[in-house]
Amino acid sequence: MRILKYIFDFYIQSSLHVALAVYALIRITFLKLNISYDEPVAHFGFFGTIVGYNFIKYDELARVKKVKLTRTFKAIIGLSILSALFALYFFVELKTKTKLIGLGALLLTILYTLPFFPDKSNMRNWSGVKIYLVAAAWVGVTVLLPVINADLDISIVVVLKCIQRFVFVFVLMLIFEIIDLQFDEKSLETIPQKLGIKKTKLLSYFIIASFLILDFFISHHQQNEFNNYHINKELQGYNLDNFYYVIINSKAQIILFFLLVLFTFYANCNRNKYYTSFWVESVPFFWLILLLVFS
Template identity: 45%
Template sequence: MKLFKQLFKFYINSSIHVGLSCYALVRMTQHMFHISSDKPIADFVFFGTIVGYNFVKYDALARAKKLKMRKELKIIAVFSFFALLLVGFYFFQLQRITQIVAIAFLSITLLYTLPFFPNKKNARNWAGVKIYIVALCWVGVTLALPILNADVSITLDFYLKCIQRFILIFVLVLIFEIIDLANDDPHLQTVPQQIGVRRTKMLGYVLLIIFFGLEFFNSNVNFQFSLLPLLLIFAIAIIIALFLLFANGKRSKYYTSFWVESVPILWWLMVLFL
């Protein structure tokens, strides 16, 4: 049991779980746009997410010398290094345009973490913008990159899926912000800090209705609605709504870092089995 707890803790702390969430959304994009299995882009996103999230989580603490290199963190550092090597390996298997856009999102990640301007905070600490940067990056990495790499034509469906994906990530981050409300710096101006928990939840419910409603405007080649995607979207919206309903500051960190981040994985598994 102790070994299982240690492995689970490493699985979460090393960002493997969030990497799988991104991987699942890439696979969802490929399914939605009928892209034949494109393993390099999916693996690039998986390992890139691990490297990016570990960099964001541990860099600031390491530079401030507030992070002692315990055994687990040393293992995570080594793991992240090998993940970085795999990121480079898969990067050179991507289309040129995909590489360029991927570098653009890497720049946003660096801006999010590192203070580029003297006496200025990094983007992570800019008041009120964190949630938008995170949602934008997830949309770009899990939707735009697979589309570009497969050379799929940009149609109305693409833009609708971008809005849907943005709303999905936005609402998931709202849950994180509610859970972290007591610990977040007031200067961050997160959504719950600005409008309160109750109104944040109401905002989330409205966005989930829009998230589901947009599916009626998505179409396949013959412009005919398919019942199964609608049911899956509805199920995912209900699941997220329940997570949002029961979100509060007393919840364990695993409420978000495992359960909430499992939503994209669950969505992908539902598609695979159904």
């Protein structure tokens, strides 16, 4: 039992779980925008997330605090180095314009972790900025990366999908901030610190509702693009043989809506670390499964 707990904790601490969540969101983008499976994009997102998140979480411990290298810490470093090699391999396989997005995500990770100026703090400690930076980074990796590498135009559907993905990650981050309220420094000025838990949850419910509404707009515009294809036969980026992947049954989105509401409702400072680090970060898996079941 102790071995199983060690393996599970390593799975969480090494960022494998969050990397799989990113992978799931990339697969969701493939399904939602009817993009054929793109191995370099999916695997670059997976391995790049392991490298990026471990750098963010453990850089200060190793570089500044110089904590003792335990067996687990050494294993995480080894996994990160191996993941960096895989990420580099799949990065080379990306198209040139897609690489620019990948380099942008790398730069954001570095600025998020390391101070840009010697006498200034890093972006992670900028008041009220963290949640927006994380949401924007996830949009870039899980939506823009697949779209650009597939040579799709930045249509209204893609723009709405970016907004919806930002909203989705923003809601998950709000849950994290509620759980971490007692640990976060006041200088961070997180949303729960400013509004309190009750008002933060009300804000989250409103945002979750907008997530569901956005999906109806996306479906409407996708249907229009589908109809226009039959009229002028010039729509690029869509394979009509697999177009049923685009028209997703609304049941999946409605179930996801209630799932987000429940996770928000039961979020409080007394929840253990697995509530967010495992269960909340598992929401992208649930979303992907729902889409596969109802598509």
